Amino acid sequence: MLLALILALGGTMFLQKAFTPKLGLDLAGGTTVTLSPVTQTGQSPPEEILDRAVNIIRDRVNGTGISDAEVAKSGDNIIISIPGVGQSEAIKLVATTAELRFRQVLAMEATQVPQNLSTEAPTPGASPSAQPSSTAKPSSTARPSGRQSATTPSASPTGKALSSALTAPTPGATPEATQTGTGRDQTGQKQNNKGKNGTPTPAPSTPPTAPPNQDPNAGINTQGIDPAVLQQFQKLDCADPKNRGQGVQDDPNKQYAACESDGSAKYVLDVAKVVGTDIDTASAGVRQGTVEWIVQLDFKSKGAGEWSKLTTTAYNAQEPRNKVAVVLDGVVITAPNIISPIPGGRAEITGGFDQVTSTQLADQLKYGALPLKFQRSSIDTVSSTLGSDQLEGGLIAGIIGLGLVVLYSLLYYRGLGLVAVLSLVVASILTYTAVVVLGHNAGFRLSLPHIIGLVVSIGITADSFIVYFERIRDEMKEGRRTLRAAVEVAWVRARRTILIADAVMFIAAIVLYFLAVGGVAGFAFAMGLTTLIDIVVVFLFTKPFIALLARLKFFAKGHPLSGLDAERMSTEPARTTTPQEA
Incomplete structure (x- = not known):
């Protein structure tokens, strides 16, 4: 088992081509970002709101507590220090508000797709793993520019993919009907898009322009739409990048006009029935049976009920009100059709994500929305405060201690000392490989507090x-037992002492880790990690190895260099036997 663990860690290192640990802020430098709060009144924000923002940003950049990122207040500003240079993704992450809304679509209009974005259909890999019931409404397929956003039905015994009613995003530049080639127009009437050869005929990339005197709202069901919002909708230009940029804190209690993130459509959206605070947790993953990255959401009890009501309302509505838009920071990520109500409190967000973007969005939603809007006052690259000299000094201290x-x-245990040396070598191998793997998969960065924790261990x-x-030794002296018998009896008593001592150390590390931040939390993490490694080494290497050595005459007969000779253990010679006699 120990060999399998070492091979697994080593194999992970080779597959990821990661052979050295990542270094923390004090050893490798990094990037410092200063965020200044922006309030409507221009006054300083309340202290409790600023503290909440600090905690959210700290969770975002250092959610595991082991990446060595630092977040601190300086007056009304927040200073974030991130290990590594050029951390543009993390810098964008810390300042994003990440306000998520689920809004029913009241009206929509396809717009001109930017020419620098390509148009492609969803891949077959996104097909549903379980067919919806025959009573479900037919859904339309979108071809968003340069991305795949179809949300397909899926079924799982565990219910992990519960968005079986989310089928496709909103029509983009070239909408076409799916399955039978029929869709619904905005009045709910079926229309046939088949050409002569039986294939769907795409619509023009640019919708026809209405005559000057024609009502701009012609063809739009304006019932229940605020006239002011409808006017904003008509003026909204989604070709302008500023109307498609995230960072807007839209009012969830009011209707809202918004653009698709790629500019392919614009919407009139109802008040938000489900918001980001209704989310319990969010995670990124690959949809079962496909290679499509998605973000899975679990709602709290209240949010689950509201989500069920929202999808039921949309299901019973006509096109385009049978869609629910997923709005992040005022921009529509996707707006899939609802082909059946979705109970159970789970949903999925799709949108052509890759591993990085899906994980980033999941982290934003999981760690909460910033209560303030911030602007980046400065972004600076900083050098390490300790550098290679201190790293070298820490490693030298570890080598001297070892x-x-x-x-x-x-000197004291002689032959048995070899067991201790080999055990320390195995522990060192496990520690190094674990640090490297954690660095490339969990954001662990080796800083001076981590090194101190490893040396203490x-x-x-x-x-x-x-x-x-x-x-x-005690068993051989007091019980007059043979070495092979003493090894087994001593292990029963020693393992209880070892487990108790390691348990106390591990509990102390856990308490320190959760109550502290920054370098102290890093020290606690390193100490807890090596405590677990100690248990693995003692149980899977040290004890079996000593049991194997007990069969050798060198140890069984108490050779003077074995560390188990009678002269070192007792004034009376101990009875020893050969392996055959034992």
């Missing part, structure tokens, strides 16, 4: 060996 433990073990690991060795 050398002293090895020297003491060999050398003594913790050596304590476990000493406890076991002394138990073996």
Whole structure:
């Protein structure tokens, strides 16, 4: 099992081509971002609101507590220090408001697609894994520019993909009917888009322009739409990038006119019935049976009920009001048709995500929305505060400490000291590979507090060996047992002591990790990690190895260099036997 663990960690390193640990802010430098709050009154924000923003940003940039990112207040400003240079994705993440709304579409209009974006149909991989019931309404397929946003039905015994009613995003520049080639126009009447060869005929990329004297709202069901919002909708130009940029804090209690993120459509949206605070958790993953990255949402109990009501209302409405728009920071990510109500409190967001963008969105939604809007006052690249000299000094200190433990073990325990040395080597291999793998998969960055925690753990690991060795000696002296018998009896007693000691250390590390931030939390994480590694090494390597050595005559007969000779353990010679006699 130990070999399998080492091979798994090593194999992960080779597959990811990651052979060195990532370094933290104090050892490798990074990027410092200063955020200044923007309020409607121009006055300083309340202290509690600013504190909440600090906590949310800290969770975003250092959600695991091991990436060595630092977030602190400086007056009304927030200063974020992120390890590594050129962390543009993380910089964008910290300042995004991430206000999520689910709004029913009241009206929509396809717009001119930017020429620099291509148009492509959803891939077959996004097809549903389970067909909807025969009573479900037919859905339309969109071809958004340069992205795949179709949300397809899926079914799972565990209910993880519960968006079985989300089928397709909103029509973009070239809408066409799916399945039978029929769709619905805005009056709800079926229309046939088949050409002579039976294939769908795409509509013109640009909708026809209405005559000057014609009502601009012709063909739009204006019932229930605020006239002011309708006027904003008519004036909204989605070709302008500023109307498609995130960062808008739209009022969830009012109707809203918004653009699709790629400019392919614009919408009139109803008040938000489900908002970001109704989300319990969010996670990124690949849809089962496809290669499409999605963001899965789990709603709280109240949010689950509102989500069910919203999808039921949309399901019973006509095109385009049978759509629910997913709005992030005032921009529509996707607006799929609802082909059946969705109970259960789960949903999915699709939109041509890759692993990076889906994980980034999930983190934004999971760690909450900023209560303030911020502007970036400055972005600076900073050098390391300690640098390679301190890193080298820390490593030298670790090597000296390890050398002293090895020297003491060999002088005092002689042959048994070799067991301690090999155990420390195995522990070092596990620690190094774990640090590298965590660095490239969980954001772990090695800083000076981490190194201190790893060096301190050398003594913790050596304590476990000493406890076991002394138990073996006691059993051979007091019980007059043979070595092979003493090894087993001593293990029963020693393992309880080892587990209790490691449990106390691990509990202390957990408490320190959750109560502290920054370097102290990093120290606690490193100490907890090496405590777990100590248990693995003692149980899977040290004890089996000693049991194997007990079969050798060198140890079984108490050779003077074995560390188990009678002269070192007792004034009376201990009875020893050969492996055959045992």
